[in-house]
Amino acid sequence: MKELEQLRKIKSVVFSTSWKNEPFSRIIDLMLVEDESLFFVTGRGKAFYRQLKNNPVVSITGMDENYTMIRLKGEAKLVSEKQMDTYRQKIFEENPSLKSIYSPSQRDILDVFYIDSGHGDLFELNNHPPTRKQFSFGLELSAPWGYEIGKACIRCGRCVPLCCTEAISSGDPIFTIDSSLCLECGKCVEVCPVDAISLAENTTDGR
Known part of the structure; x- marks a missing residue:
């Protein structure tokens, strides 16, 4: 899907979560797009991990060099134990910079999450006037907003x-x-x- 590929190209995007009715945001790298799903990783000891397990609904926002902003809301799901090693390997192959941080013996601390459904909008801020387009994946396109x-x-x-x-x-x-x-x-x-x-x-x- 075009919008997911655009987010992957931006790569470093803002993920927002909640914990005890308080908002939290951080920059997370999108590691892979496959089968119209977004994949990312985080360590099991991180607060981000605990927030995802407590409330998996996330908001993602990114902007590219052309001032195209993309945001979406979806549910982050943990990859199954059976597929975890396969996706870890794929992610390290697609993102070689990770290898300089995590040695082969350390990589199992990273769990892989994916988002296979959600909705959002693409905001072309470089247009005059700016324009927006609604999109969804894994869901029916909802009615117009605004x-x-x-x-x-x-x-x-x-x-x-x-x-x-x-x-x-x-x-x-x-x-x-x-x-x-x-x-x-x-x-x-x-x-x-x-x-x-x-x-x-x-x-x-x-x-």
């Missing part, structure tokens, strides 16, 4: 000139918002006289 205009719209047009990306267009019977252009700044919500604009259901998960 703000949406409901049936209460009276077509007054107050929101249109205030949108910095020109995401709002006049429609019949109501105006519409292009989610690929919406920056979710909320200006349109503040000026709507009839409270017709609200966040789409998929946006309530902390996007």
Whole structure:
């Protein structure tokens, strides 16, 4: 999948987890993409490992040299004991720099995790205006995110000139918002006289 390969190319990305209702983030290297799954490793003694075992839902964010930001949310799963050595070997072959850190006798302290389903978005910050594309893997593509205009719209047009990306267009019977252009700044919500604009259901998960 293109987005997973882009994350792998970035390689060093931000992984966010939670522990006792507190957020934690760190840079983790994505080691392998195979069968539309992302693979990474961590030592069994690390706090990151304990956080993954306690709550496997993670958020990943990365940005490449062209200011393309990719973020996704998914569940990290531990590779089965039967396959662990196979994937450790693959990861060391794909990432030779690891060999300078872990000798053959030390490598078994690293456990391999994978993410085989999730959803996210690709944010092209170098475009004018910036554009976003939603994606998913191992799951059905969810409904559009961002703000949406409901049936209460009276077509007054107050929101249109205030949108910095020109995401709002006049429609019949109501105006519409292009989610690929919406920056979710909320200006349109503040000026709507009839409270017709609200966040789409998929946006309530902390996007």
